[in-house]
Amino acid sequence: MRKFVDLHLKPSWRDLEQVKSMVNKSAELGFRMVGLALPERIAVDEVNQLRNVCDDACVELATRVDLVPRSRHELLHGLRKLRRKFEIVSVFCASKVVARQAAKDRRVDLLSFPGGKYPRVFFDRAEAELASSAGASLEIDLQPLLLVNGFARIRLLSRLRREVALTRRLKVPLVLSSGATETRFLHKPQDFAFLGILFNLEFPFALEALSETPLGIVVRNRQKLSPGYVAPGVRVVGRQD
Amino acid sequence: MSHRVKRRYLAVEVDGNEPFRGEELRDVVWRAITQLFGEYGASQSGLALIQNGKQKSYCILRCSREALPMVRASIASITEIGEQSVTIHVLRVSGTLKALRRKTASAESK
Numbered sequence: 001m002r003k004f005v006d007l008h009l010k011p012s013w014r015d016l017e018q019v020k021s022m023v024n025k026s027a028e029l030g031f032r033m034v035g036l037a038l039p040e041r042i043a044v045d046e047v048n049q050l051r052n053v054c055d056d057a058c059v060e061l062a063t064r065v066d067l068v069p070r071s072r073h074e075l076l077h078g079l080r081k082l083r084r085k086f087e088i089v090s091v092f093c094a095s096k097v098v099a100r101q102a103a104k105d106r107r108v109d110l111l112s113f114p115g116g117k118y119p120r121v122f123f124d125r126a127e128a129e130l131a132s133s134a135g136a137s138l139e140i141d142l143q144p145l146l147l148v149n150g151f152a153r154i155r156l157l158s159r160l161r162r163e164v165a166l167t168r169r170l171k172v173p174l175v176l177s178s179g180a181t182e183t184r185f186l187h188k189p190q191d192f193a194f195l196g197i198l199f200n201l202e203f204p205f206a207l208e209a210l211s212e213t214p215l216g217i218v219v220r221n222r223q224k225l226s227p228g229y230v231a232p233g234v235r236v237v238g239r240q241d
Numbered sequence: 242m243s244h245r246v247k248r249r250y251l252a253v254e255v256d257g258n259e260p261f262r263g264e265e266l267r268d269v270v271w272r273a274i275t276q277l278f279g280e281y282g283a284s285q286s287g288l289a290l291i292q293n294g295k296q297k298s299y300c301i302l303r304c305s306r307e308a309l310p311m312v313r314a315s316i317a318s319i320t321e322i323g324e325q326s327v328t329i330h331v332l333r334v335s336g337t338l339k340a341l342r343r344k345t346a347s348a349e350s351k
Contacts, residue, residue, distance in 0.1 A: 146320050149276065184256070184328045187317050191331060194313040198277065203310065
């Protein structure tokens with residue numbers, strides 16, 4: 001049976017009631033793992049508190065940080081500081097320089113791009129080639145699709161269709177997330193997968209983008225963050241004096 | 242040669258604060274299909290309201306089998322009925338009403 005993962009829940013993390021209701025709703029809808037976007041300076045106690053909330057709902061927690069760097073230097077600084085602290089590192093690519101650096105850096109897990117009317121940066125062919133060789137995934141949040149209508153939705157769907165076609169052609173992993181800030185934007189994984197047909201993402205691939213792909217990222221990063229990890233395929237199993 | 246139209250029955254649940262009428266739900270789904278797929282797409286959907294639930298958060302819709310992905314995408318895109326914020330969840334999909342009612346017996350009795 002598939003294990004569905006929603007890597008991007010965006011409740012106000014200080015409001016524990018809201019976190020609880022969103023995590024419970026996700027569990028009820030069929031998700032078995034959720035990624036909570038946390039602030040960079042969150043304390044270990046606070047993470048443990050959130051982990052308990054998730055445990056009560058029988059959902060696994062994946063800690064995640066959303067970096068919004070303004071320059072290449074800021075991105076590198078953020079990655080150096082935070083990579084070993086969070087299980088998932090996502091970069092919001094607000095400029096081309098940041099987008100290119102994020103796509104070629106192996107420490108970045110997820111790339112997300114701005115919507116808006118006329119975005120200056122978007123997921124183009126060069127970006128996709130870099131992301132494909134570095135193993136970064138493209139993340140598509142579905143909440144903006146539910147919030148807009150009319151011409152804004154037409155533009156958004158057209159952009160997403162182009163991005164999905166590029167990910168398929170250049171074999172960039174794709175992750176679908178809710179990006180939900182409120183409970184009312186949460187749906188069953190199958191319903192999210194059906195939304196994918198609006199931008200030419202076939203149902204089986206959409207299900208993969210909601211389960212195997214995000215789960216694979218979390219499992220890989222948990223291995224890397226474990227104490228015995230040395231390199232891919234190399235682990236310390238014991239020490240001798 | 243006769244060609245039987247194959248249909249799908251969807252049990253849907255509306256997650257909102259206030260009760261609603263099944264006709265309102267049907268109209269909002271029609272509107273969503275028309276917005277996303279146009280009048281041509283809507284004409285292929287064969288959407289109909291089959292049954293209102295006893296409690297006003299559950300009902301059964303019918304559509305053609307070929308239009309099922311289109312209808313489900315449209316249902317997932319709905320965030321409001323009138324002025325009220327809602328989320329619509331598809332509980333089950335079945336090829337016959339009998340099987341659908343058997344599978345969703347607990348939700349229907351609510």
